[in-house]
Amino acid sequence: MQYCTITEVAKRLSIAKSTIYHNGPTNYGGIKIGGVWRFPEDKVGIGPEVKPKQIKSGYVRRFGKNKSA
Secondary structure: OOEEOHHHHHHHHOOOHHHHHHHOHHHHOOEEEOOEEEEEHHHOOOOOOOOOOOOOOOOHHHHOOOOOO
16 A cells, blocks of 8 residues: 655645645544654545535624713
């Protein structure tokens, strides 16, 4: 089985290397071998699960409709 470097994976998925590091190389099938991230060729392309973003409702105090002033 052949292993890809993080640069090859980034080129193949057309994303930046920093994105892979940010999301966690294990999400892309990466294994750490001797202090270097390696990606098995048959598992490349599996990215992290895209979770639906939660709408934050933390602005009520500042932009709320019931203004006392």
